[in-house]
Amino acid sequence: MTSFPTDLRYTHDHEWLRAAGTAWRVGVTQFAVDQLGDITIVDLPREGDLVTKGQRFGTIESVKSVSELYAPVSGRVTAVNAALRDAPEQINNDPYGTGWMIEIEPNDKAEIDELMSPDGYAEHVTAH
Amino acid sequence: MERKRTPLWELHKQAGARLIDFGGWDMPVAYTAGTIKEHKAVREAVGLFDVSHMGEAYLRGPRVMEAVEQLTSNAVAAVRPGKAVYTLLCRPSGGVVDDCIFYKRSDTEFFVIVNASNTAKDLEWFREHTHGLCDIEDVSDATALIAVQGPRAVALVDGLAGGTLSGLTSFTFADAKVAGVACVAARTGYTGEDGFELACKNEDAAALWTALVDHLPPGGLPIGLGARDTLRLEAKLPLYGNDLDDDHTPLEAGLGWAVKLDREFLGAQALRDQKQRGLERQLVGFKIADDARAIARHGYPVVDRARGAGEAAVIGTVTSGGPGIVVGGAIGLAYVPVGFAAPGTQLTIDCRGKDVPATVVSGKFYKRT
Numbered sequence: 001m002t003s004f005p006t007d008l009r010y011t012h013d014h015e016w017l018r019a020a021g022t023a024w025r026v027g028v029t030q031f032a033v034d035q036l037g038d039i040t041i042v043d044l045p046r047e048g049d050l051v052t053k054g055q056r057f058g059t060i061e062s063v064k065s066v067s068e069l070y071a072p073v074s075g076r077v078t079a080v081n082a083a084l085r086d087a088p089e090q091i092n093n094d095p096y097g098t099g100w101m102i103e104i105e106p107n108d109k110a111e112i113d114e115l116m117s118p119d120g121y122a123e124h125v126t127a128h
Numbered sequence: 129m130e131r132k133r134t135p136l137w138e139l140h141k142q143a144g145a146r147l148i149d150f151g152g153w154d155m156p157v158a159y160t161a162g163t164i165k166e167h168k169a170v171r172e173a174v175g176l177f178d179v180s181h182m183g184e185a186y187l188r189g190p191r192v193m194e195a196v197e198q199l200t201s202n203a204v205a206a207v208r209p210g211k212a213v214y215t216l217l218c219r220p221s222g223g224v225v226d227d228c229i230f231y232k233r234s235d236t237e238f239f240v241i242v243n244a245s246n247t248a249k250d251l252e253w254f255r256e257h258t259h260g261l262c263d264i265e266d267v268s269d270a271t272a273l274i275a276v277q278g279p280r281a282v283a284l285v286d287g288l289a290g291g292t293l294s295g296l297t298s299f300t301f302a303d304a305k306v307a308g309v310a311c312v313a314a315r316t317g318y319t320g321e322d323g324f325e326l327a328c329k330n331e332d333a334a335a336l337w338t339a340l341v342d343h344l345p346p347g348g349l350p351i352g353l354g355a356r357d358t359l360r361l362e363a364k365l366p367l368y369g370n371d372l373d374d375d376h377t378p379l380e381a382g383l384g385w386a387v388k389l390d391r392e393f394l395g396a397q398a399l400r401d402q403k404q405r406g407l408e409r410q411l412v413g414f415k416i417a418d419d420a421r422a423i424a425r426h427g428y429p430v431v432d433r434a435r436g437a438g439e440a441a442v443i444g445t446v447t448s449g450g451p452g453i454v455v456g457g458a459i460g461l462a463y464v465p466v467g468f469a470a471p472g473t474q475l476t477i478d479c480r481g482k483d484v485p486a487t488v489v490s491g492k493f494y495k496r497t
Contacts, residue, residue, distance in 0.1 A: 034146065037146075037157070037158055037162060037163050037354060038158075038162045038163045038164040040164075040423070040451045041421050041422070041423065041451075043421070059480075061423050063163045063164065063354055063450060063451055063453075064157070064163070064354055064357075064450075066423065066425065089164075092162065
């Protein structure tokens, strides 16, 4: 059974969030990466864009399929991992590290509290 | 429903393969290396594929040549024993029941390998349209199939066969012993590379696979269905269910070379008529530039915005698409009106709401040197 880093918060859509100052860094989980296979293209918003919880903020294309990325919280994009443009395989190689995607400054901190704990996410994945 | 397993399932599991449902079979989509590395391994060294889910049958009897002649668009019956022939099975309408390879063992015996997802349909088709002219033995459930593909494939197989197989030319086959296992060894494949496909009994499959794995040269890997698809697409080999189906003819699919219209067979008249009328649509290869950062996939519409808004703009459909792992950018196949089929024509593909430019290209995306 895969274990998930304990310092992160998780979404039902297999994204993780980690506190980065007042913003939250967002990526996809190892479980998502295993399902997707080799990732070839990632489309991300620009710095300063506003994202809405539950709405599409980008897409992730693997060799076999394309998946939408949904914003885990509402807020402003404060950073984008530009390295993924030429090296999307970073997501496969290091989903919780160099494979991070964007950072969001949340409008409402309470939305962070609604995210899943590592244990909650592990349960979610097992039920998947 | 319980997914079916090939005799190599346990070995795939042990190797850490990711298994998915493929037409009711539990098949490796990728091993631990991942699709991109597996794809490159086949282009640069050698890859092993478990394709035991495919269907196999024997057609036998004194009048089997007549039966095969009726079933096949290509001239299969008349070739010399030892030849393997790619052919379509057509409906009277000219639509495609399946594509497959017939192996002529003698004037009274043919072996045939068909697509996994079509096995039951094809066997039914054979029974229905051979009118008792031959005996049909379905050996799918007793037969394993291992493909060995890549620039180092022939040396690998030949080495395990005591040097008896390197002399086989493309699209010929022979009964052989590979690593002591009795096989039908055919110089065929579905990757655009040289290599063999080895059919053996289920109970021998693990021994054969293990011997091949043990003798893999540096860079060689087991390969999942993910890379099988990207490899065949780069080599512009059609996939039934994507690029071929009941609603398109082999002429539209660009497979005229496998249709010999100077004979009588199921669909011949419809195809002659279509050829005389001229084609209205055609399967073309297209390329999307690397900097467009888009992949056009199965089912995406090809559009001509000059024709109007919404549905009115749709002129064709993408049937297969994916990243060009060795050739770069994204590649794919689409049915388009003949007026849009010339190499160099600019197409527009609606990739999930975004218009992406693509260029029609002739020939294979990848051709081995």
